[in-house]
Amino acid sequence: MLLQTARATRFDTGRATEGDRAGRARLAILFLFLLLVVTAAFSLATGASDASVLSIIRSWFGVFTGDESALSARDAIIIYDIRLPRTVLGILIGASLAVSGATMQGLFRNPLADPGIVGVSAGAGLGAICMIVLGGTIFAPVVVLFGIYALPVAAFGGGLATTFLLYHISTRQGRTSVATMLLAGIALGALAGAFTGILVFMADDQQLRDLTFWGLGSLAGATWTKILSAGPIIAAALIASPFLARALNALTLGEATAHHIGISVQKFKRLAIVLVAAATGASVAVSGGIGFVGIVVPHLLRLSIGPDHRYLLPASAMLGASLLLLADAVARVIVAPAELPIGIVTAAVGAPFFLWILLSRRGVLDM
Amino acid sequence: MIEIENLGVKIGPKDIVTGVSFHVEPGRVTTIIGPNGSGKTTALKALSGDLAYSGAARIAGRDINRMKAWEMASVRAVLPQISHLSFPFTVREVVRIGLTSGYSGASDRDADELSEEALRRVDLDGFAGRFYQELSGGEQQRVQLARVLCQVWEPVADGEPRYLFLDEPISSLDIRHQLAIMDIAVDFARRGGGVLAILHDLNLTAMYSDRVMIMHQGRCEGFGTPDEVLRDDLLQGVFGCRLQVGVTPPAGTRFVLPQSAQ
Ligand SMILES: Nc1ncnc2c1ncn2[C@@H]1O[C@H](COP(=O)(O)OP(=O)(O)OP(=O)(O)O)[C@@H](O)[C@H]1O
Numbered sequence A: 001m002l003l004q005t006a007r008a009t010r011f012d013t014g015r016a017t018e019g020d021r022a023g024r025a026r027l028a029i030l031f032l033f034l035l036l037v038v039t040a041a042f043s044l045a046t047g048a049s050d051a052s053v054l055s056i057i058r059s060w061f062g063v064f065t066g067d068e069s070a071l072s073a074r075d076a077i078i079i080y081d082i083r084l085p086r087t088v089l090g091i092l093i094g095a096s097l098a099v100s101g102a103t104m105q106g107l108f109r110n111p112l113a114d115p116g117i118v119g120v121s122a123g124a125g126l127g128a129i130c131m132i133v134l135g136g137t138i139f140a141p142v143v144v145l146f147g148i149y150a151l152p153v154a155a156f157g158g159g160l161a162t163t164f165l166l167y168h169i170s171t172r173q174g175r176t177s178v179a180t181m182l183l184a185g186i187a188l189g190a191l192a193g194a195f196t197g198i199l200v201f202m203a204d205d206q207q208l209r210d211l212t213f214w215g216l217g218s219l220a221g222a223t224w225t226k227i228l229s230a231g232p233i234i235a236a237a238l239i240a241s242p243f244l245a246r247a248l249n250a251l252t253l254g255e256a257t258a259h260h261i262g263i264s265v266q267k268f269k270r271l272a273i274v275l276v277a278a279a280t281g282a283s284v285a286v287s288g289g290i291g292f293v294g295i296v297v298p299h300l301l302r303l304s305i306g307p308d309h310r311y312l313l314p315a316s317a318m319l320g321a322s323l324l325l326l327a328d329a330v331a332r333v334i335v336a337p338a339e340l341p342i343g344i345v346t347a348a349v350g351a352p353f354f355l356w357i358l359l360s361r362r363g364v365l366d367m
Numbered sequence B: 001m002i003e004i005e006n007l008g009v010k011i012g013p014k015d016i017v018t019g020v021s022f023h024v025e026p027g028r029v030t031t032i033i034g035p036n037g038s039g040k041t042t043a044l045k046a047l048s049g050d051l052a053y054s055g056a057a058r059i060a061g062r063d064i065n066r067m068k069a070w071e072m073a074s075v076r077a078v079l080p081q082i083s084h085l086s087f088p089f090t091v092r093e094v095v096r097i098g099l100t101s102g103y104s105g106a107s108d109r110d111a112d113e114l115s116e117e118a119l120r121r122v123d124l125d126g127f128a129g130r131f132y133q134e135l136s137g138g139e140q141q142r143v144q145l146a147r148v149l150c151q152v153w154e155p156v157a158d159g160e161p162r163y164l165f166l167d168e169p170i171s172s173l174d175i176r177h178q179l180a181i182m183d184i185a186v187d188f189a190r191r192g193g194g195v196l197a198i199l200h201d202l203n204l205t206a207m208y209s210d211r212v213m214i215m216h217q218g219r220c221e222g223f224g225t226p227d228e229v230l231r232d233d234l235l236q237g238v239f240g241c242r243l244q245v246g247v248t249p250p251a252g253t254r255f256v257l258p259q260s261a262q
């Protein structure tokens, strides 16, 4: 659907802009914004209760007409305290996963780099679990220092350490080896998994309950508190990402050329790694591991609007948010009245897509 | 002017370049020649700010290893020996990446016009909409050159000469495009910029260079005008084969020299 729309907007603009996909990208971003508005409304309207979007809208108008009865107290709670935080969290997480995926792919110059696949999410998860299990003992000072931000900050730390290690292991003389990156990612992910296992082994009953709840990879536990704890970090990363776009574009020609063009490559790389770790860490901290959004979304967009990061990053944010909201709606509806963890839905759709990328770009591992 | 005194570059424990001194003047094409592995690319990388070096290297009196990436980018553009591109950009998009930092010096021209003009210069008119990765090797090399030209479009900006560093700019090109690209380099120099190129073709070196620096095993074996450097003894010593300057093959042997194209 997206591809068709992007193609439809490719009217003939004459020779002067041949090979320039900027106009098309801007139109696609506009379309993706509308898509996000629609999916957000849809997400607010979907759920076990019959509270409808129409009744919310009616209640907004009720403020002017003096008719306060349109939204019952029960519906108001359902909409404002259950569905709205869930929708907002879905938008934040979806955007964050897609943008960190796109940024990481730009940094590693490879469409297969994704925080979920190369162990960054696992590292962030380890950070989060450390906080849950050891927050009362060794990490107590961190909890005191950061309050509700302790969990996302710990996940950020774990993600940062993993991304940093991964980059230095897989990059030699400005060239990133994909095979090394994927293998190092497996090793780092396994290592994080081993430590996670030890921590789970050490956990008491209450902590185990917290861990299970957290590890589901779900938006189900969305609360305003969670949004308040992870939201600012994600928002900061999302706002910072467009400033990396030009450097990411230059980096596609290699680190040396980016430097020749005037990019301070080392400084930029450090910034990009921090950004990826912050966005991934904050997302993992509140919603566990939700895979494949970060790889599917940027890849689809590159096919339709091209790899220019000035457009790819904002477009990824919007498409990521929309797709996660849709996946969440599916997760809520498909086994109603129960709920599927959203991670299962994204994996069920995303994993075959990932295989398709591998099939259609067999040469990619030889790079 | 770029002054290089006693330049040394180590990669790991190994001395790759030692005691190289020469200079690159604005208004001139300076060419580095030498066998494979003699350290030409390494020396150029040091001058581009990619590698740490010992000795002195200054552009307009400023130490290269103290200059920031953006300062360097405003006075020189670099065409690397090998280029790669990791995402499917179109030719126009690649050329425009050269304008990223806005140092073209042609401020009154918009990016589209400039990239179009640069592509015309390298004889790639009409290629703007093609995918870079789907071009032939020689076409890709010319796209990279267009990108590099965009970065220092005006050879002189704010009264300061600017430089083109070209590492084997014509290695994948057919003879017509070899001549065309060397003409672009000469034109850049005649308009006040400086060109530092690495070439393997000794005839083209003789035709187009104002100064030649010859390297062997990381050392500078000679620096001067083509007449001073392209001598039998020097070439034979450095390249290890019995080269003779100015000797035409026996009558009846077929040979084609680039000089004949003029
Ligand atoms: N990154 C590196 N690590 C180790 N040795 C290197 C590295 N880069 C270059 N060298 C060595 O330094 C020497 C000079 O290499 P350089 O690339 O400067 O040669 P060159 O003169 O440009 O050769 P060519 O004509 O083949 O391009 C070679 O022996 C090479 O093996």
Ligand SMILES: [Mg+2]
Pocket: B040, B041, B042, B081, B167
């Ligand atoms: Mg070389």
